Amino acid sequence: MGFWGSIVVHRGRALARELLPEIPELRDAELEHDQVSGGWQVTRIRATIDDLPDTFLTGLRDATKAPVLAASVLDSSAAYLAAVGVETPFWDTWLNIDSAVGYTVLPSSPFDEDGNYLGAGWVDPEYEAEVAATRQSMLNETLHGTPAASAAVAWAREAGLDPAPIPEVEAALATTETFVEEQLFALIGLLGIDTRSGPVPPTAAEPTVAELLTTLIGHRLEGIDVVGHQPVRGEPLDFTRASDLLWRFADRPPLISCGCHDEVLVRAASVSPEQSFAYHPAVPFAGAALTGAVLLLGIYAQIEGMVLRFGERDLIVRAGEGGWITTLDDSVRLGLRLP
Secondary structure (H helix, E strand, C coil): CCCCEEEEEEECCCCHHHHCCCCHHHHHCEEEEEEECCCEEEEEECCCHHHCCCCHHHHHHHHHCCCEEEEEEECCCEEEEEEECCCCCCEEEEECHHHHHHHHCCCCCCECCCCCECCCCCCCHHHHHHHHHHHHHHHHHCCCHHHHHHHHHHHHHHCCCCCCCHHHHHHHHHCCCCCHHHHHHHHHHHCCCCCCCCCCCCCCCCCCHHHHHHCCCCCEEEEEEEECCCCCCCCCCCCCCCCEEEEEECCCCCEEEECCCCCCEEEECCCCCCCEEECHHHHHHCCCECCEEEEEECCCCCEEEEEEEECCEEEEEEEECCEEECCCCCCCEEEEEEC
16 A cells, blocks of 8 residues: 655744644654755655645745645555745646556446446446546646756745756656655655755664663663653654653663554664653662563554563553553564563
8 A cells, every 4th residue: 555645844943843843743744865965855744735724835945944745645556746936936747647547547347237247358447537537637736847847946946946957857747656745755866855865874774672671681670760761863653742761871871762662662862851760660670680671562563562581570550541550461472582
């Protein structure tokens, strides 16, 4: 199944949901590329442009004082592309318009009114005419070909970018890919926003939950504290009010476990929380050495928590209902055992 939603490009450090907090659809937006090509970011939103307020593009432009571009993606097969500048006018076009028509005009059923199959080669002439008329209407209402490429290049130049020549942009608009996102990012690249670049060289992959837990085995637990969520830039939150847990083991850097998502994340604590209080279920285990651990998996194999073994005693650390619970039920199963 492909992606349904929007991919939005804007300039600046502030996130889209910070700039337009009144739009609820932006709360779950995912930051896909950050601070590329001189401060541009690309955000993926699980709502199409039609689902967003009519003032979304102009509101984001006014908030950033810079041009904005957005693509409404239909099942990763087609995209409606719209953009607005500060000085350059609004323009829009389609990527893979033939696929877009297929989502607008549904094919006729190959059965007659009595339920008889009309054959694999049967074509409804009215459907074919409707498809042609719809396609032409979509072309009439948007730019395409050289006018679309010219508008895109003008938009990019106003944005301070260095776009490719108009013929190259026009060719990219006419190209089709299996996934329209590939076509979109190729086009964005030709307009001067290189999503393959970044402000710093790529870093090593983050250690997995299992790898982090393994580093704790053999070390004494000093305590686990409840702290406010330690935000990571651009992360969407499934549970906005959930607290994190700060794990403190002797001779090991502190770790944060986060239950704000659809699975539990564990990562190094980057800052010292200003306020905290003891996580009471862990208090009886203070001073004991961790001897093993088992991951708890949900129905889709997502990590929902872990069982920490201290000798003959077990401490269950599991996210549930926007908080932390210490019980097991049929919705979770035992996963990887450590060590």
